[in-house]
Amino acid sequence: MSKSNHYDAIVVGSGISGGWAAKELCEKGLKVLLLERGRNIEHVKDYVNATKEVWDYPHRGRPTQEMKDKHPVLQRDFVLNEETQGMWANEQENPYVEKKRFDWYRGYHVGGRSLLWGRQSYRLSPQDFEANLREGIAVDWPIRYEDMAPWYDYVERYAGIAGTREGLAQLPDGEFQPPIPLNCVEESVAARIKKAYNGSRVLIHSRTANITQPMPGQGRVNCQFRNKCWLGCPFGAYFSTQSSTLPAAMKTGNLTLRPHSIVTQVLYDKDKKRARGVEVIDTETNQTYEFTAKIVFLNASAFNSTWILMNSARDIWQDGLGSSSGELGHNVMDHHFRVGAGGLVEGFDDKYYYGRRPAGFYIPRFRNLGDEKRNYLRGFGYQGAANREGWDRNIAELGVGAGLKQALSQPGPWTIGMVAFGEMLPYHENRIYLDHKVKDKWGLPVLAMDVEIRDNEKAMRKDMLQDALELLEAGGVKHVNGSDWGYAPGMGIHEMGTARMGRDPKTSVLNAFNQVWDAPNVFVTDGACMTSASCVNPSLTYMALTARAADHAVKELQKGNL
Amino acid sequence: MERRELLKMIAAATGAAMIGGTALLSGCATQTANTRQFSAADIALLDEVAETMLPRTDTPGAKDAKVGEFIATFVSDCYTEQEQAIFHAGLQTLESLSRASHQRSFAELNQAEREAFVNKLDAEARAAAAQGGAPHYFTMIKQLTLFGFFTSEPGATQVLRHIAIPGRYEGCAPYTPGERGWAFR
Numbered sequence: 001m002s003k004s005n006h007y008d009a010i011v012v013g014s015g016i017s018g019g020w021a022a023k024e025l026c027e028k029g030l031k032v033l034l035l036e037r038g039r040n041i042e043h044v045k046d047y048v049n050a051t052k053e054v055w056d057y058p059h060r061g062r063p064t065q066e067m068k069d070k071h072p073v074l075q076r077d078f079v080l081n082e083e084t085q086g087m088w089a090n091e092q093e094n095p096y097v098e099k100k101r102f103d104w105y106r107g108y109h110v111g112g113r114s115l116l117w118g119r120q121s122y123r124l125s126p127q128d129f130e131a132n133l134r135e136g137i138a139v140d141w142p143i144r145y146e147d148m149a150p151w152y153d154y155v156e157r158y159a160g161i162a163g164t165r166e167g168l169a170q171l172p173d174g175e176f177q178p179p180i181p182l183n184c185v186e187e188s189v190a191a192r193i194k195k196a197y198n199g200s201r202v203l204i205h206s207r208t209a210n211i212t213q214p215m216p217g218q219g220r221v222n223c224q225f226r227n228k229c230w231l232g233c234p235f236g237a238y239f240s241t242q243s244s245t246l247p248a249a250m251k252t253g254n255l256t257l258r259p260h261s262i263v264t265q266v267l268y269d270k271d272k273k274r275a276r277g278v279e280v281i282d283t284e285t286n287q288t289y290e291f292t293a294k295i296v297f298l299n300a301s302a303f304n305s306t307w308i309l310m311n312s313a314r315d316i317w318q319d320g321l322g323s324s325s326g327e328l329g330h331n332v333m334d335h336h337f338r339v340g341a342g343g344l345v346e347g348f349d350d351k352y353y354y355g356r357r358p359a360g361f362y363i364p365r366f367r368n369l370g371d372e373k374r375n376y377l378r379g380f381g382y383q384g385a386a387n388r389e390g391w392d393r394n395i396a397e398l399g400v401g402a403g404l405k406q407a408l409s410q411p412g413p414w415t416i417g418m419v420a421f422g423e424m425l426p427y428h429e430n431r432i433y434l435d436h437k438v439k440d441k442w443g444l445p446v447l448a449m450d451v452e453i454r455d456n457e458k459a460m461r462k463d464m465l466q467d468a469l470e471l472l473e474a475g476g477v478k479h480v481n482g483s484d485w486g487y488a489p490g491m492g493i494h495e496m497g498t499a500r501m502g503r504d505p506k507t508s509v510l511n512a513f514n515q516v517w518d519a520p521n522v523f524v525t526d527g528a529c530m531t532s533a534s535c536v537n538p539s540l541t542y543m544a545l546t547a548r549a550a551d552h553a554v555k556e557l558q559k560g561n562l
Numbered sequence: 563m564e565r566r567e568l569l570k571m572i573a574a575a576t577g578a579a580m581i582g583g584t585a586l587l588s589g590c591a592t593q594t595a596n597t598r599q600f601s602a603a604d605i606a607l608l609d610e611v612a613e614t615m616l617p618r619t620d621t622p623g624a625k626d627a628k629v630g631e632f633i634a635t636f637v638s639d640c641y642t643e644q645e646q647a648i649f650h651a652g653l654q655t656l657e658s659l660s661r662a663s664h665q666r667s668f669a670e671l672n673q674a675e676r677e678a679f680v681n682k683l684d685a686e687a688r689a690a691a692a693q694g695g696a697p698h699y700f701t702m703i704k705q706l707t708l709f710g711f712f713t714s715e716p717g718a719t720q721v722l723r724h725i726a727i728p729g730r731y732e733g734c735a736p737y738t739p740g741e742r743g744w745a746f747r
Binding site: 051053054055058059060061062063064065066180181182183184186187224225226227349350351352353354355356357387388390391392396399400401402404405406408409410411412 | 614615616617619621623632635636639640641642677680681684685688704708709710712713714715718721722724726727728729730731732733734735736737738739740741742743744745746747
């Protein structure tokens with residue numbers, strides 16, 4: 001234990017947004033305690049699988065029955081594999097209740113899911129921030145794109161986002177490094193789509209937090225095209241807490257990182273109407289500690305930040321700190337996906353590629369823009385890639401023998417595929433809540449999930465499929481076929497909402513600078529704060545919101561307001 | 563969200579989905595595996611069947627990649643009880659079919675007999691896969707032979723190509739028919 005348990009600021013959670021909070025607050029001179037419920041993972045040193053090849057794994061990367069038994073939730077989808085074993089929360093120690101099916105993928109370790117994320121990085125658009133107001137959905141965002149633009153610039157420059165400037169209103173440009181290249185098949189399909197839709201639908205480079213130019217200031221080397229990002233990158237080529245924000249925070253000398261620390265509640269001073277710190281269980285000793293600070297940033301991941309609020313100040317508010325609005329835990333969102341299409345591309349048999357990309361292409365939203373009104377609100381984008389088929393293709397006519405081996409040793413035809421990611425509306429009825437009957441390993445109440453997609457999403461999914469087929473046909477793709485493979489909330493691993501930002505304490509949990517209305521020195525800047533979901537991947541927005549809130553927090557501290 | 567995996571989902575239009583790689587069959591029985599053991603003879607038989615499918619030519623074959631051993635490990639650890647039962651019964655069926663048709667064990671067949679025998683099983687398994695229902699044991703053997711071979715070091719680096727650190731991406735490189743494919747995307 002450190003001698004003093006007092007800091008200027010406490011940051012709870014060390015994932016994408018917590019890493020940013022720690023960096024920003026430390027760089028502004030605050031003494032910061034960064035709490036992480038899981039174990040430490042040191043950059044490079046602890047990336048135990050980063051340089052393994054698939055044959056180094058006994059099961060070549062596939063999950064064993066034992067792993068499936070241990071991870072009844074994760075085994076539902078691809079995320080459970082031999083390569084990332086040990087990088088997902090222990091489901092026995094950390095149960096939750098599924099009132100309705102909810103696939104919750106949790107990274108309980110330093111860096112959180114910043115080590116495992118998909119790295120797609122897009123800005124919300126002006127329209128995204130205005131949509132709730134214009135359509136009378138939920139509540140209005142308390143901020144506009146203009147409030148966010150300089151912060152998007154700021155975090156993009158530091159995180160390092162590869163992409164292209166496209167001049168699209170629905171997908172604002174940013175501060176990009178050179179893109180990760182498209183291959184010739186993707187370029188061909190892009191050209192045909194552009195022509196067919198007269199530029200109203202476009203296929204562009206994905207925007208991804210993989211650097212294509214070295215960032216020596218952060219000790220990061222540009223992407224080496226191994227496509228093993230989820231194992232931790234020894235080159236620091238993708239943005240993670242470990243590669244980017246944590247070293248910056250450490251460098252200031254102001255950071256104390258404390259792993260194995262579960263925050264059980266925010267300690268609330270009802271006279272001052274401020275938080276005075278947090279209570280922590282040390283998971284190695286099972287001892288309980290109090291840490292105090294002038295400000296607290298909750299960045300424990302959307303649902304866990306809300307869990308902390310729900311478990312705090314319950315002597316004053318039965319449903320916890322921030323519940324006075326009646327919205328704490330409500331308005332859960334994710335991105336609904338697993339609808340897509342694919343097909344064959346002919347005419348490129350004399351072309352191949354070199355290197356393995358950690359990215360592909362993106363087709364930005366084109367539905368319900370301008371005057372268009374579909375039978376649903378909002379829209380979706382597509383992520384995809386073209387590749388030549390490999391040894392795992394089907395060659396029925398060859399049977400077995402030397403001929404089969406010879407054929408499979410060569411690349412197959414070019415295929416292209418893409419999957420839609422759709423916006424989910426914030427419904428008050430979609431909620432999480434504390435279930436006091438079920439306890440985790442530490443005797444703490446667990447979350448119950450009661451979330452489903454509704455008519456708007458279901459109607460959108462029809463377009464997600466139909467438009468995918470149509471786009472690929474227009475792109476010159478042959479034998480196009482698509483499907484809706486089904487979706488359960490959580491599968492997008494983009495949990496949002498449950499402590500939304502707003503303009504009115506009666507209808508929102510957080511104000512325009514992510515401060516809890518009922519305790520303005522508590523900031524929530526992870527996915528919990530989202531007022532609507534947009535259809536783009538959200539992490540970049542958490543980074544920008546966090547940097548903006550940290551700036552505000554320090555200014556308010558200086559003014560003596562907190 | 564790992565996009566790479568999503569694309570595999572699309573590419574899964576190939577006959578039967580990877581057995582033991584999905585949760586499809588694991589809902590009912592997910593007790594700890596390893597209740598059935600593979601004997602040395604089983605592994606030798608798997609090696610011979612695998613070598614028939616992917617023989618050593620001027621490049622390594624299934625035996626060089628120790629495919630029999632890999633299959634035994636994979637089935638024991640990654641298959642459900644139900645799938646393991648199908649697999650082990652299938653190995654016995656394979657041997658008894660060989661004895662019924664050739665009065666010899668599979669290992670005693672000559673190369674031409676082995677190929678004809680395995681091709682017949684392959685056709686039977688494809689027909690069964692098209693019907694749906696429980697997976698055919700030969701589908702299992704073939705999937706694991708291909709998977710085990712092309713993800714082995716000899717398979718990935720000598721039959722296919724692999725460069726650990728490519729350093730760059732070229733999206734429009736020339737390709738001449740006959741050149742080996744990349745082991746991984």
